Amino acid sequence: MDSLLFTLVSFIVALAILIAVHEFGHFWVARKLGVKVLRFSIGFGRALWRRTSVVDGTEYVIAAIPLGGYVKMLDEREAPVEAEEQHRAFNRQSLGVRSAIVVAGPLFNFLFAILAFWLIFVTGDTGLKPIVGEVEGGSIAEQAGFTRGDEILAVADQPTPTWESVVYVMLSEALDTPNLAVRVRSQTGMEHIYRVASDGLSGLAEDGMLLQNLGLTPDRPTLPPVIGEVLDGEPAALAGLKSGDRIVTVDGVDVVDWSDWVNYVRKRPGQNLDLEVDRNGDYIALSVTPLMIEGDGESYGRIGASVDVPDDLMDDYRAVVKYGPIDAIGQSLYKTWDLSLLMLRMLGKMIIGEVSVKNLSGPISIADYAGKSASYGISYFLKFLAVVSVSLGVLNLLPIPVLDGGHLFFFLIEGIKGRPLSDQFMEQGQKIGLLILLAIMSLAFYVDINRFLG
Template structure:
């Protein structure tokens, strides 16, 4: 920054020095960075909405008995069109709308495709930790068509391949228990990390016995088993579960601004809940997790990566606008005070603010790095 407080400024450039600008000009300068972050998110979302974003239809599986969804009268195959008056176009909208609508003092109105209304009691939902899925707590589960227990893909040199499984094998039994669909096989593998499983598959019409031991893998607080195998997917069934969310040029721009605004408010709300203790500090993420998610989104395709970039850009913009000294929002706070009282904030007050801001940021960094390490390399 061209500023006499930072370094000597040539006489011919004194008029351009930051410290000599009006307080209003300085306000605009410090908010320019965060605003650019938010505008970038708008641009990215606009491009996504114009192009069209593939998404999963909000169709429900049969709710667990006695769950809030079951009590509300929701059933397998129901497609949600609205929650609490907010339109639902994809399954991703379900948790997004629920988190923003909770805590709710009265039942949430669920509108189904066709116009049927249901009242969903959301009392008792836990919002204190990001590991708890809000929709799952209410019994709202995504409908998954039955996938045959047939091996469709194998990870090179993975547990399944080393044990002798081949693409095209149909899993018949595990430890003598019948396997009907792929989900049954997945359940056995996940629940038996490090345990020897006796698997019988049908290969070219002949039974073949294969012994394999699922690899122990950490998934959040749980240790689960994995073998490096995937099912054979019927593309017709898969496509029936997909929809595409897209808008016209003008509609996409409105949606992009709305999405950026809502995400910004949601981020601020989550920060407020953390401060009040309503949401766990485990939700904070640092550079390791961001890099990990960036890699995952890039592998998922260009649209997923662009969406991730928009989210990161919003997070940066919102964070930098917080009234914490050292951040742009902290400088903006000083200039607002200056505009009100008619004189700059004292040097001693600014020095104290700098120290306070440094302490806050260092504390946040420690939490973020700790969460990164435990999330990626351990358990929490």
């Protein structure tokens, strides 16, 4: 329940931030260009909080349904406008002014992403070095030549300092390149080029498990089986286990790492386990009986002791991508631009059927990602916000009526014709756009539900 609540709160916070950024773009540019703003709303439906500015009369609202927002401007098409205020009405503005106000929302989403990526690059983007662990027999990775200990240096000549960059570049390059050249450095220090067929890579990534579907498992350091905290009154404490004890054997079986020990304990609830532990160089024989814990329809063993994680455990596996303040500007601009192009290309491939719609992410997936990224730390949550902000910017610029891109498309037609479009044409266009948007949202929900139901 706590996890669900945390995910929900993270999702709402993320939506509120991104919606506020988008709508503030419309609001700020409208004000700067002399258009009167009547209401600035985050969310739809019943107002939870509202405040009216005594300076300009703008009403600021936080509403109950946090799935969008809007900026209501003075407009003669919606209500009569007094003669002295008509010059501040949106519909009275030039085509250029109206276009600037409309495009400002997506533009601010891109600017937010650039700022977020800049902060990440300046402070250091931390990830795991792309060192290969297990390679599944018969997998695509094994057929390409990958072996345990290989470090992936580049994909299609693009440096890949982290596993995240490996996945991103693979997906990006796979859209246009039939065979991906992957440069690796083996454990012996020799560099090799492996060829990975890119056909079907987007399909392998549908469930967010591209690496696993390729047959690659990221290498992880071995966590020593050393006891950390021991809970009072639990079996570990009653058996005499202490912080710093290293589990050497259990029932005569050597314990190599912490996961071996945990798996052994979990499978033997209520059974007496004979241990040999190393305590400051002295070998001691102890016995412990794990408690039987019921959960998720099964029982498992627990002794009430945590692992002692060495401070330098991840040093050899951690990679930090960091730039100076000036260089980070260029990197953040490139990252935002490249991510935008990737999303457009993926959408185009989906439309023509070359990429599965299962790559779509709906509100359920986004909420899940929001909760996970927030639990990892502010840097991960900021990166999540940047990626979703780019997505919102790209989505809103699509030429679909109801969206900002649809308004810009209408403005383009108006510019070509030399006169405003009829109200009837605009109304029909809005209805069509709404149907298209509802169809996309329904499809995204369907994909989400199938993804989570397996």
